[in-house]
Amino acid sequence: MISSYDAAILENQQLAPSIWRLQLDVAALAQQVRPGQFVQVRVTNTYDPFLRTPLSVHDCDAKAGTIALLYQTVGTSTHALSRLRPGASVNILGPLGNGFTLPPARSNGNFALLVAGGIGIAPLLFLARELVAKKVSTRLLYGARTAADLTGIDAFEQLGVAVACCTDDGSQGLKGNVVDLLAGYLQSGAAGDVYACGPTPMLRALQQLVRSKGLAAQFSLEAYMACGLGACLGCVVAVPGGGYAHVCTDGPVFKEREVEL
Amino acid sequence: MSTVDLRVNIGGLQLKNPVLTASGTFGYGIEFQSFGDLNALGGVVVKGTTLEPRAGNPPQRVVETAAGMLNSIGLENPGVDYFLEHYLPQLRSLGVTTIVNMAGNSVAEYCELAERLQQPGIAALELNISCPNVKAGGMAFGTSEKLVEEVVSQVKEHSRLPLIVKLSPNVTDIARIAQAAEAAGADALSLINTLLGMAVDHRTRRPILGNVVGGLSGPAIKPVALRMVWQVAQAVQIPVIGIGGIMTAADALEFIICGASAIQVGAANFVEPVAAWQIIDGIAAYLKENGMTDIKQLIGSLEI
Ligand SMILES: Cc1cc2nc3c(=O)[nH]c(=O)nc-3n(C[C@H](O)[C@H](O)[C@H](O)COP(=O)(O)OP(=O)(O)OC[C@H]3O[C@@H](n4cnc5c(N)ncnc54)[C@H](O)[C@@H]3O)c2cc1C
Ligand SMILES: Cc1cc2nc3c(=O)[nH]c(=O)nc-3n(C[C@H](O)[C@H](O)[C@H](O)COP(=O)(O)O)c2cc1C
Numbered sequence: 001m002i003s004s005y006d007a008a009i010l011e012n013q014q015l016a017p018s019i020w021r022l023q024l025d026v027a028a029l030a031q032q033v034r035p036g037q038f039v040q041v042r043v044t045n046t047y048d049p050f051l052r053t054p055l056s057v058h059d060c061d062a063k064a065g066t067i068a069l070l071y072q073t074v075g076t077s078t079h080a081l082s083r084l085r086p087g088a089s090v091n092i093l094g095p096l097g098n099g100f101t102l103p104p105a106r107s108n109g110n111f112a113l114l115v116a117g118g119i120g121i122a123p124l125l126f127l128a129r130e131l132v133a134k135k136v137s138t139r140l141l142y143g144a145r146t147a148a149d150l151t152g153i154d155a156f157e158q159l160g161v162a163v164a165c166c167t168d169d170g171s172q173g174l175k176g177n178v179v180d181l182l183a184g185y186l187q188s189g190a191a192g193d194v195y196a197c198g199p200t201p202m203l204r205a206l207q208q209l210v211r212s213k214g215l216a217a218q219f220s221l222e223a224y225m226a227c228g229l230g231a232c233l234g235c236v237v238a239v240p241g242g243g244y245a246h247v248c249t250d251g252p253v254f255k256e257r258e259v260e261l
Numbered sequence: 262m263s264t265v266d267l268r269v270n271i272g273g274l275q276l277k278n279p280v281l282t283a284s285g286t287f288g289y290g291i292e293f294q295s296f297g298d299l300n301a302l303g304g305v306v307v308k309g310t311t312l313e314p315r316a317g318n319p320p321q322r323v324v325e326t327a328a329g330m331l332n333s334i335g336l337e338n339p340g341v342d343y344f345l346e347h348y349l350p351q352l353r354s355l356g357v358t359t360i361v362n363m364a365g366n367s368v369a370e371y372c373e374l375a376e377r378l379q380q381p382g383i384a385a386l387e388l389n390i391s392c393p394n395v396k397a398g399g400m401a402f403g404t405s406e407k408l409v410e411e412v413v414s415q416v417k418e419h420s421r422l423p424l425i426v427k428l429s430p431n432v433t434d435i436a437r438i439a440q441a442a443e444a445a446g447a448d449a450l451s452l453i454n455t456l457l458g459m460a461v462d463h464r465t466r467r468p469i470l471g472n473v474v475g476g477l478s479g480p481a482i483k484p485v486a487l488r489m490v491w492q493v494a495q496a497v498q499i500p501v502i503g504i505g506g507i508m509t510a511a512d513a514l515e516f517i518i519c520g521a522s523a524i525q526v527g528a529a530n531f532v533e534p535v536a537a538w539q540i541i542d543g544i545a546a547y548l549k550e551n552g553m554t555d556i557k558q559l560i561g562s563l564e565i
């Protein structure tokens with residue numbers, strides 16, 4: 001059930017020049033949230049910023065009762081968030097959205113290809129954790145602007161996920177974008193279910209690639225949101241055949257063929 | 262709280278307290294069920310409803326602005342038939358005081374809509390002649406005294422339910438529009454709808470909203486809304502419902518003091534989904550603290 005929680009900040013740590021990881025003590029949420037779902041964070045109690053900030057659940061430890069958010073400082077809200085310190089608390093609404101559809105447990109022969117562009121890495125760690133727990137063989141393909149922007153690879157490797165990287169400037173891994181990285185990987189005849197999150201142009205290119213290879217894919221999308229609850233009808237994405245879907249309630253995760261990017 | 266009487270009568274619409282949720286900001290109420298008892302609210306004004314389903318405007322549809330937000334939803338809604346089949350039975354079984362916000366492109370459309378909405382479970386109609394986000398109709402009706410008179414008097418002939426006329430702030434003299442609606446038979450007025458606004462990205466030199474312009478709401482518009490509610494309350498005899506930037510009980514009380522018999526909570530629902538419930542409690546607490554027993558003692562009590 002969607003609820004409002006005052007979550008104590010356990011840690012708010014800078015991982016890269018503009019990327020932070022926020023760890024929250026919020027047991028009731030940690031026990032029900034699924035990979036791909038998000039929360040609406042009220043960063044301050046002022047009217048500036050006014051709206052809440054939607055952030056994906058990056059990681060979750062149901063036993064410890066904690067969740068982690070991974071965020072990029074891009075504007076007022078995210079910068080304000082980076083100034084909060086342990087001991088303080090933030091109000092969050094969640095769990096919101098549908099989350100990724102996971103394959104049935106122990107479905108042998110299932111391969112998962114996680115594809116992240118930039119901060120699109122955020123929802124994929126929690127997903128990887130659950131896939132690995134289901135014994136799904138999981139690989140991460142991760143692209144960012146520079147080596148410094150590639151964050152949290154260790155956490156994936158600790159789960160036993162194979163990681164391949166690329167950067168726009170070639171400072172780490174292949175020089176190029178993550179869709180090219182995936183195309184190269186698929187050339188060997190490899191296949192798998194694709195789970196992706198990243199900027200829209202990346203997802204658009206990825207959509208073409210997975211269609212040409214006949215792979216199933218789920219995309220976690222972003223849209224500018226006001227409520228996150230299905231009430232304002234602000235967060236739309238076009239769907240094939242006309243009309244719109246609502247990213248906060250119908251998504252944020254969509255099957256690749258459900259959306260016009 | 263049992264000692265204070267929060268009941269108000271809005272042109273024949275009996276409310277258990279003066280706190281309603283504003284159209285387009287609270288869905289059909291169902292979306293907020295996990296945050297509180299919908300039945301404890303004065304009422305829920307549902308999303309603007311049209312005869313036919315509408316897909317709404319292209320994205321981007323919302324953007325934050327200083328102490329507020331712009332929206333250009335464009336009246337996305339599943340149409341009146343779907344509302345009657347799908348949402349009304351749920352609202353009825355929950356006992357929610359349901360007010361339907363109606364939008365149309367022509368007087369005939371408004372009348373047909375009003376007729377279709379004469380249903381058990383609907384407590385009142387709110388005539389939206391003030392939506393800035395649709396090309397035909399919408400705000401065009403609400404900015405001309407002659408059109409306001411025509412649409413209000415015609416809809417009254419097709420409806421037995423209390424009719425609340427929702428006014429646009431995008432006019433030169435809101436008191437005259439209010440008087441035109443009153444003369445044509447409106448049972449109550451609600452104001453304000455959003456102020457027409459715009460946001461631009463200087464880096465890309467493009468408008469941020471897909472529709473280019475949109476409606477401004479939130480705390481940024483409260484002073485304008487308060488002034489208009491005060492002016493209109495003085496200009497008409499029928500009850501006035503105050504809307505615009507109400508975030509807290511203090512905000513709501515200011516509107517009531519300026520002459521509003523009830524208020525609607527809008528964009529605040531996005532920021533704090535329990536806002537409407539908190540405002541009810543806050544109003545009751547204020548009355549008690551000030552030795553009042555009835556909300557009606559406060560309505561229009563502004564001292565100048
Ligand atoms: C479902 C969902 C999950 C997300 N998960 C993450 C995540 O895990 N990590 C992360 O870093 N970012 C995530 N985002 C994006 C994040 O919400 C925005 O970066 C953040 O809101 C920017 O706010 P700001 O005030 O710092 O920047 P602003 O200066 O306000 O805006 C910077 C950019 O963020 C976009 N943005 C601003 N406000 C919103 C909003 N309310 N809704 C959507 N987009 C907005 C703007 O269009 C602009 O492009 C997610 C977005 C959505 C919709
Ligand atoms: C996202 C959004 C959608 C809205 N949709 C409608 C609508 O369908 N019909 C209507 O009469 N007003 C609509 N409004 C206007 C509100 O009901 C209200 O009049 C306005 O937002 C001012 O109040 P606020 O500042 O408290 O939000 C909408 C407002 C917002 C923010």
Ligand code: FES
Pocket residue numbers: 224225226227228229230231232233234235246247248249
């Ligand atoms: S963000 Fe309000 S409906 Fe999706």
